[in-house]
Amino acid sequence: MEWKITKEPLESLATDAIIVFHSQGGESVQGYARKVDKALDYRISSLISEGEITGELGEITILHNWGKIPSGRVIISGLGKEDRADLGRLKHAVAVAARKAQKLGLKQLGLGCPSFLIERYNSVDVVQAIVEGVELGTYQHQSYKSEQKKKEIETVWLFVESISESAVQAGIERGQVFARATNFARFLVHEPGNYLTPEKLAFHAKRIAEKRELSIDILTKEQLVEQGMHALLAVSGGSANPPRMIVLSYQGAPESREILGLVGKGVTFDSGGLQIKPSSSMNGMKGDMAGAAAVLGAMDAIGKLKPHCNVLAVIPACENMTGDHAYRPGDVIRTYSGKTIEVHHTDAEGRIVLADAIAYAKRLGATKLVDVATLTGAVIVALGYEASGLMTNHEAWGNEVKTAARIVGERVWELPMFDEYEEYVKSEIADVKNDAGAPAGSIQGGMFLKHFAGDTPWVHLDIAGTAESKKEHGIHLKGATGAMVRTLVQLAIRFA
Incomplete structure (x- = not known):
């Protein structure tokens, strides 16, 4: 166009x-x-x-x-x-x-x-x-x-x-960058699971890196074993398609130590694992990598706009399947951070792979974190399809993400993270457990991830309700929306 x-x-x-x-x-x-x-x-x-x-x-x-x-x-x-x-x-x-x-x-x-x-x-x-x-x-x-x-x-x-031509040109250029990055994320989310495997997701990341001159590192299964990323390895164990940990880096302010870390859940197909989803819930699970798509789309735009800041993207990519080596309820997993996870439900896999990714982003120097994930069906019960759930361990950083979302017109709503909610993730035999049933389902996911963010300012965005539109409406057609791409890009601009 x-x-x-x-x-x-x-x-x-x-x-x-x-x-x-x-x-x-x-x-x-x-x-x-x-x-x-x-x-x-x-x-x-x-x-x-x-x-x-x-x-x-x-x-x-x-x-x-x-x-x-x-x-x-x-x-x-x-x-x-x-x-x-x-x-x-x-x-x-x-x-x-x-x-x-x-x-x-x-x-x-x-x-x-x-x-x-x-x-x-x-x-x-x-x-x-x-x-x-x-x-x-x-x-x-x-x-x-x-x-x-x-x-x-x-x-x-x-x-x-009544507008200067330079202002019009600037608006056109920024509008194209924001929209096309969002449409790229839509493309990825809409791809069938047999076309978009973890390896193919890594291929798309390579193309972005080449196009935008970003640094890229893709950890293979063997490297994940060496690094001790057993959380990602456990979730991917039942799949014939090996996992990848994708890392993209944009350095726009080399003199600064501040690094914005973007982490995107990249489960390219989610069967639920051994505690398999009912068939009606499994349709559409090719889109369980919408968080990864949002991060890749944002990195494409950031590489084009070149804001004066440093941005690190970390994407754990895998499939959650039911093969011979699938992880089981009751398993205990030692993560990259050293913390252990008791598996209560194999369909609460997103938070498990994000545990390794968040810890790895911190190890690579991220000073502020945002993770984006289609994490819980419970967020749809709470907020419907109109707003993404937001949770944070740092009020000022949470407000910064809210501001970025408001500027671009993406709705987020903060859910509480009271200390009392810790009860839901306590385990008798590990540092945390990954599921405690129905109560406060979305908040459980946030409380779990908070353990891996630690003291680093962090925001969790649950886009399970906003990643796809059920109907044609406004800027959305039926299907993938590219949720949070524009928020992340705006956040990087503000971070600069």
């Missing part, structure tokens, strides 16, 4: 369609949309007065040109109530309009920036939101059908009137 800047008014632009916006409750369209309305002999205003166009968020109305303007169609996209309009709602409105154009087979689009949002927000951020809306909203998952009918928007003309 190519982005072009134009000073030519949209009502004069020859393209397949132009997109204009309308706010709910407004008597008429505003800004550049008024000129489009006038060129169409006020047909938009007429439909507003008749109540056919309401401006409700997500509402789409398509008008043909009646020979009045060069563009073939005008797409009116609802922004919702003006006093509630923000950059997130702008992304939503842009995404649904662009996706509608894509489904119609249109190739060329033109749109501008709503004037009241330009006055309310930084113009670079508004442009970035528009670009993200288009590129996230029109993403299409990889298909393995023998016959494919892929419709793609080729060119988007962005009309600018």
Whole structure:
């Protein structure tokens, strides 16, 4: 998709369609949309007065040109109530309009920036939101059908009137980086388990390293044995596909000792292990590496944007299967950190592999940590599909992650980590146990991981509910969302 800047008014632009916006409750369209309305002999205003166009968020109305303007169609996209309009709602409105154009087979689009949002927000951020809306909203998952009918928007003309061209260009570039990194994570999560094995995930990491000139180290099974990473080895024991520990490093501030550590759960398929999942729960478990995908997508963007900071990514990649050497309930595992884990349930494997990864990230110098994982179904019970669960051992660092998420429009909600919850991870024969049944299921995962983060400021993000969307909505299509990619990128920018 190519982005072009134009000073030519949209009502004069020859393209397949132009997109204009309308706010709910407004008597008429505003800004550049008024000129489009006038060129169409006020047909938009007429439909507003008749109540056919309401401006409700997500509402789409398509008008043909009646020979009045060069563009073939005008797409009116609802922004919702003006006093509630923000950059997130702008992304939503842009995404649904662009996706509608894509489904119609249109190739060329033109749109501008709503004037009241330009006055309310930084113009670079508004442009970035528009670009993200288009590129996230029109993403299409990889298909393995023998016959494919892929419709793609080729060119988007962005009309600018009161914004400097340098600000527009900056917004376009950042929007493309954020969106394409998110779409890359979506691609990885959507890949079938037989296509995306731990080895293939490592291959994708290598490609990112080469493209962005990052340092990379991939530990094989033999090296994991040498290093004593028995947690990752135990979970992967039942699989014919050997595990990998993937390490990517970006050094943008060599004079600094501060290192942002990003850890992503990379279980490329999760059968549940010997305590196997029911069949209805096993569908979709190819996506149990969404945390790893988020970290890889973020590293791709960080390598492109080159913020003044140091970032380390650690990804434990494996499959949790039921083969001859599968780990068992009741086993005790000695981890890379030296701490021991009593296995109460083989389907609580994510926290086990993260134990080695978090300890290894600390060993490699990470001074602040964020782990991202599809860790618990319990977080869906608590928060549904709208927000990721956040847990932390450090209030200020937790607030920093919350701020990054708020800026990019990803919702997180903090869950408590009271000392009393320690009872759930206490073991009679090991340092910790990995499961204590239903109560506070998500918090159990956080309390477990806290033992391996130690005193290092750390945030745990449970994205089990947000990693995939059950339906097409706003910037999301049905399937993988790329959750937390943009939050991690924004966090790195702030870390700088």
